[in-house]
Amino acid sequence: MAFIEIRNLFKRFKKVVAVNHIELEVNEGEMLTLLGPSGCGKTTTLRCIAGLEKPEEGDIVIDGKPMLSQGFVEPSKRGIGMVFQNYAVWPHMKVYKNIIYGLKLQRIPKQEMHEKAQQVLELVGLDGLEERYPVQLSGGQQQRVALARALVGNPKVLLLDEPLSNLDAKLREELRFEIKSLVRRMGITSVYVTHDQAEAMVISDRIAVMDSGNVVQIGTPLEIYDKPANRFVADFIGTMNFMAGEVVQVLQDTEAVYVRTEFSEKMLCKTPSITATTPGEEVYASIRPEDVEVFAEPPQGKENLFKGTIAHKAYLGNFLYFFVSVNGTMIRVQVPHHLPQEEGQELYLFLNPEKCMILL
């Protein structure tokens, strides 16, 4: 049985549906990320787990105890730790007081309280700053205080609501790894909310991608990247070329599909577990920019080979983007940064059928 079970959760604000009957399970000790664009319902879901929002329908079960169906359990009684986007460190208390706040409420003996606080301060790398006020700390340090405060009571569940999005890029990357290793070491079941797909990929054991109140796909970062469930997921995670077209032929035995697109009569898509389709259906033949191979001269015996012209060239340091126009359709290609081709030059694109997927 999963550690956190979300059953048929429904929450709306006036007429706007924020969470639309979702089902979700978080396993014990796992870090699950809710990922999606703003307004997709990820934060509302998290706040429902925390008890900061009251959903209209459904139930949330934490460690076997229902939070809604047998009477609403107040946030203070749920045994959770939470980290907020804007730190929410109490400005009128010193770091130490911020951290022991929850322990004090539990009437834990002073000595034990002190030990726990010291432990967690060391864990987040804040020892020595106990007597500072939050305004005397940097943003990153304040978020560490918030993290320490959330962890000090050994919560059953740790909830993180975009904890890094107020920090600068460098620090964000650094703290990602820190949070991941910290949470993993402590083995706390955690739910992490972010709109940053790179962050989600790095930090999570599993990702639940959300779109307008629904969970669209759940899986490991690898599964979600390699086998996106639909066009939305493929577009949101990483970059994808979408070529609108129509299915012309389905080859049952090899699980391959021929698609007619704007620039070609027949394009072969072979990725297994592709969405089941029938001839005549409108689909998107899709391929990631790094899966497109480029050739100066056409190689022999390859299907899905198209000739195009480089319309734009974008230098991104460790690699190049070519925006290649194939009969008017723009295809983005990621190539090594040393390729000599310039804008206006022609080249051949090989859209490997094994990497081509069909999305709706």
Add this chain to the structure above:
Amino acid sequence: MIFIATLVLLIPVVLGLAAFSRRWVLEPFPTDWTLENFRLILLESPGLIKNSFKFSLIALLFGIGFGLPAAYLIVRTRMPGRDALDFVITLMLAFPGIAVGVSYLLGFWKTTPIPLADSWIIMALALFARRLPYFLRMAHASYLQLDISLEEASEVSGAGKIRTFFNISLPLLLKGVLVGVVMFFIMAFQEISTAVFLYQGGWETLPIGIYLDWHRGMEFGIAAAKAFLMIVITFILLLIISRISGGVLKAAWGPGGT
């Protein structure tokens, strides 16, 4: 600049000259200096000072007791009718003091179901009602500035709503509310337009005393001394508040804090 300064500073200067002198009428400056006026006030009508403090303080307690929860309801809850509450309280701003005084006098008259006008509590009640919108607005503003996640973080840490209010909200609201409290007190302390209709013998406040002295004629020195006293009291209050908000709170928020 000079013009404005003249308008402001003329008041304490003229009042001061009048308060510390006898029969200053025809000369450009008084010639007969004295403390007699203050002696008379303190000996003959200490009740005025006492009443002023009593009514204003009770009005203030009403104000805090009602204004803070009202601000909480308006800002923090989705209670139906909270906009109406806000509107009704703010509507009070539209009524001049005279209107409040006269309507309370008639509405709470001896023969009405609620004969409050017969008790001195009406004085405090009127001061409270008249200045409530100011207090509410200030409490409202400081509530709006208080990030809700600070309160939520406390709840998640294991504190209930009431504990969260006392541990987190109240200390953080204090700065904004404290200024509101003192402004409320000063305004109640100086109020005359409402009070002058409602007072009965023995309920006179300092402003009413000044008015009566003037009305009886030729007690200008005593009236000026009372006004001067009010200014001093107000000034001391302002000084205290600037010390509190600049001193204690600054330390609590750390250097460079807001």
